[in-house]
Amino acid sequence: MENKKRGILERLNAGEVVVGDGGYVLQLERRGYVKAGHWTPEAAVEHPEAVRQLHREFLRAGANVLQTFTFYCSEDKLEISGNVTNITGAQINEAACDLAREVANEGDGLVAGGVSQTPCYLNSQNETEVKAIFKKQMDDFLKKDIDFFMAEFFSYVEEAVWAVEVLKTSGKPVGATLCISPEGDMSGVPPGECAVRLVKAGADIVGVNCHLDPLTCIRTVKLMKEGLEKAGLKAHLMIQPLGFHTPECNHSGYLSLPEFPFALEARAMTRWDVHKYAREAYNAGIRYIGGCCGFETYHIRAISEELAAERGFLPPASEKHGLWGAGLQMHTKPWVRARARREYWENLLPASGRPTCPSMAKPDDE
């Protein structure tokens, strides 16, 4: 039955909005299933019910794509992490594919097999070795039923290009996102040039994920778009930014913030921040719009609600959400009832309740 679903490129080529899912590792860390530091995804084997539930939430929130919970799931990374002993990367990859598939089939979801940056690249920059790692992970996925591939969270476009080159051999569509700032990748390759290299390597969809807040990521994707246009190339654009406000970040992104990763709460976006983001991303021509670390279920729902007219429907989870605060209309306190309107939430400047804290930090990479 799932093979009747329209594929990712079919949808994007038709001009549809594809809503991505949110962040898995940070959310599952908070739920007690992922260890911060190495952030490996052994929960797919150890606690499948927790991963399944988060997939299901994203699907209910309107996500069209569920990414396999396989972040950092290369053998070299798993070994360094020390987080797993009796479980192989292949076991995790395969279990993760099954979980994503199971939930995707509960609705109109596609499954993207995800690969990410490797320690091997940082240590060796050896193309053969790095590609072998991606090949191994790809082969795990190909034993299962996935719809397309996503190479994500790359700091160096070179490594991402290698990933794309490997994944393209599968014959499936490939997306690729870099975790870079508008200044470019860690080697100084500007976003426009990064996009060109990825598309030339075969990527069907390019964009950015993680490391920086939505408005900054939109700027980076715009630069990618300009680079592609100048080069006469075409590709679909995607974005999966942080769900945190990081206005003061530089090149290294939120890793350099003093609050990373255990005190980011005060930076979390509200659902109303996400409405603005989704609109701006759409206006920038981006059609694959999701989130990364910090994007929780209700943030994904907010994307779906902001773009409901463009998509033609609201997601299942909106049954439990009055648009723009409408659920407050019957509240017993008059001042709470007064919040049941769009203008209120759009213009609110939320206080932090932390009078001895600053509003901006000094990043450690300054």
Next chain:
Amino acid sequence: MENKKRGILERLNAGEVVVGDGGYVLQLERRGYVKAGHWTPEAAVEHPEAVRQLHREFLRAGANVLQTFTFYCSEDKLEISGNVTNITGAQINEAACDLAREVANEGDGLVAGGVSQTPCYLNSQNETEVKAIFKKQMDDFLKKDIDFFMAEFFSYVEEAVWAVEVLKTSGKPVGATLCISPEGDMSGVPPGECAVRLVKAGADIVGVNCHLDPLTCIRTVKLMKEGLEKAGLKAHLMIQPLGFHTPECNHSGYLSLPEFPFALEARAMTRWDVHKYAREAYNAGIRYIGGCCGFETYHIRAISEELAAERGFLPPASEKHGLWGAGLQMHTKPWVRARARREYWENLLPASGRPTCPSMAKPDDE
């Protein structure tokens, strides 16, 4: 097998720390299963897997008690809410008992059947009518296997007293918490007097929940304790505060904050804030320590970790958590490695990333 577990009073009488669970309605709102405004718990029937998963997270985080997901589950409230049509309160109450029981039995958990304030009380103040509502809910619970009762989220001590009087007829232990400030309940009864009335009505455990932040709630419980001591009464003390910073709140608590309920993110406590809270609550003589709205899984784990020495063990979810940031010791960035220590997180003043926002709001009830 579950009847071999030591009961709530057995534990408290022995001087043990009992870790409570966190907040259900706000968290399940964010996960897409509860509608803000009336906050009713029909998800126990509609989406049991979501409720089960949240119970399981709290248990893994070290909670000794799982409260049935029956907040606002009186027939009068359900009817006003308009959130349910084909489901009765009895169905929800029974399903919720089963879910809590199922998960509690996966570990050393007790099940508390929860009742809360009713619209009927606000409208009629009629003791007979209000007690009938509590009686009905109690009877639902008594068809199932629960360990004790919890009357929570009462703004008026009078209504809480009525609830306790009804629940005591079950023969099971009864706890009672008010959502009040240090100034007292909404009729102006001071916390010390509230505690006395509850204990005289038969409550075995008294305290506060919701509406205000941890440090404010501790002040209120201390006043309760003083009141009991002056009256020569004894009871166990409990606390389940907000997981938000609300220093500027008055009597009405966080309902009066402009950010309630859809823009509270910046006020969320970090796990390190929870460490301080758990220690202060313990030092105040409180032994039943949990959380309410805003308390997520990792906040409950932080209570368990702060009081691990007193309890003698770490919870299962600590397998995925390096104490005090220890998981960062191997990070590739030196500045992130430097954060793998207690002093760092204890002294950090987290920035909000919101330079155009204030740090304190003007409550609407000023």
Next chain:
Amino acid sequence: MENKKRGILERLNAGEVVVGDGGYVLQLERRGYVKAGHWTPEAAVEHPEAVRQLHREFLRAGANVLQTFTFYCSEDKLEISGNVTNITGAQINEAACDLAREVANEGDGLVAGGVSQTPCYLNSQNETEVKAIFKKQMDDFLKKDIDFFMAEFFSYVEEAVWAVEVLKTSGKPVGATLCISPEGDMSGVPPGECAVRLVKAGADIVGVNCHLDPLTCIRTVKLMKEGLEKAGLKAHLMIQPLGFHTPECNHSGYLSLPEFPFALEARAMTRWDVHKYAREAYNAGIRYIGGCCGFETYHIRAISEELAAERGFLPPASEKHGLWGAGLQMHTKPWVRARARREYWENLLPASGRPTCPSMAKPDDE
């Protein structure tokens, strides 16, 4: 000619508003004439033109009283300070009287001879010695033409009482202000009791000055008023608070703030803050309304402008001030013209331009 002026008590007994002057030592420190730390007033001899100019500004801003620039001008304090070698306290006191008199006579100004707390009191608490110091200073003043005495900046009501007892022997009216918080003086005597003791000692006017912000000082004066009423005593009330926002201060006042004394800028009140203060002080029944450290010329003008209707006139310096921003009506930028109205300035929440700074500090005396 100056002896035709109506005296301070004549004015206050008639129910008139008396506008006090602002702070001398902090302002003259910034202008380069006073040394922070011991804050002694040798500028009256060394740089009379600077003192004269500041007197003149306050007079133009509407002050009815010019206080002699004799803060901390007891021989024991001067000696400890090391700030003066060839100048005696008597020389400073006499020069200061002449300066205040000269400028007061340029308008409708009265001269108040000021004495303040002594190191002797802190070291010895010896009534005879301390009173001898006040007697000596009083005798300096009595060689000159002053209208009344002001005993100010006392942390202990006992020392203030001694000062009042000495100054009353002059036959002139005596005012007395304490630099205390609503909690009372440094011995724990509450404000109401402080006021009673001062009035019983002979003070005609009592109140507070310095150390805390306007709204806090108003609370303290209200407590003094209540104390006097309960004791069946009568006295005029006065207030000369800081020109800084110090919401987090405790007993020790702004000395305990990390910003004292060289980084207080961000806390400075705007003229609009002063409007609110002047109105609240007036509404509290206070009729002698001025300022202390941080109160600059334009702050005193703001008091005069807020209470112009009550006094029946605007001060000379209002010739150079459009009320409520009226002077912006012809600005070339439309957005600046839009600020030429009362609502704008009354509701503005001014930003600090300091995104890495907090809004509240932790006082050192916590």
Next chain:
Amino acid sequence: MENKKRGILERLNAGEVVVGDGGYVLQLERRGYVKAGHWTPEAAVEHPEAVRQLHREFLRAGANVLQTFTFYCSEDKLEISGNVTNITGAQINEAACDLAREVANEGDGLVAGGVSQTPCYLNSQNETEVKAIFKKQMDDFLKKDIDFFMAEFFSYVEEAVWAVEVLKTSGKPVGATLCISPEGDMSGVPPGECAVRLVKAGADIVGVNCHLDPLTCIRTVKLMKEGLEKAGLKAHLMIQPLGFHTPECNHSGYLSLPEFPFALEARAMTRWDVHKYAREAYNAGIRYIGGCCGFETYHIRAISEELAAERGFLPPASEKHGLWGAGLQMHTKPWVRARARREYWENLLPASGRPTCPSMAKPDDE
């Protein structure tokens, strides 16, 4: 005797640091002598003692140059302002020259005759008319004893060039500063090109003044320097920035901030901020370093103290200032004594005492 003083170019050519004076109009507005809005300098005639005193403070603080208090003192501006009726521009200009001269001769001060942007330029852009206005003002100055000319506060380089061309006919040295951002003047001419045009017109000293904070102004002057170097031109560099933090400002500078001009207090720089500024300006190769609006006497002293080693002396006003807080060493409170050191003040992040205010505003020109 004053003609024995070494001239401005003699000093700058010798590589000396020239300390400028601070801001007159904002400070004299606060002192009650200038009306905000049109900011005209009639006080030079109406209240010479006030202008004289401010000159004297700046001189004592170490200023080598006193600029005549002739801001906006062209006949067309005076007429529009409505601030003066019986006084001509010539009278003000001449009185202002006398005042600056008188005080400059009390020390090692030079007098700079200042001209600024005209309404005529904005209305007509007519070179002949605008130059006639500058010629008239120059002729007023040449009746008096001034050392050099300063054309300042120009938003359009074209008008500044015209001013320089006129002033150069006097045979005296000419400095020129623009109130521009790093983006360039209001016609979009970039800073480097602005500097080139000014130097080609004959300016001996070029730089920026007003409108933006010190660090932003340094960036602009650096761009000017680069422009001159690329063009193979030489000139001395000067800077007289705001004494306010304005990190969020765009092209229009602080006029666009909601706080302009009556609620800027919280943005005021501390003396320690000025130390950093003076050092950075010096390191950027700027040798004429002063301030504009918001720069008070103690800020100028801070420049002199930071650059005391380079200049070889401390200014007279440092007699009343312990370096880096040394004056606090004998304070009675131990926590205040602990502030008598450089590290303390250099690292302090001052709180605003305004918890309901944001740290950054949204400029009106966004």
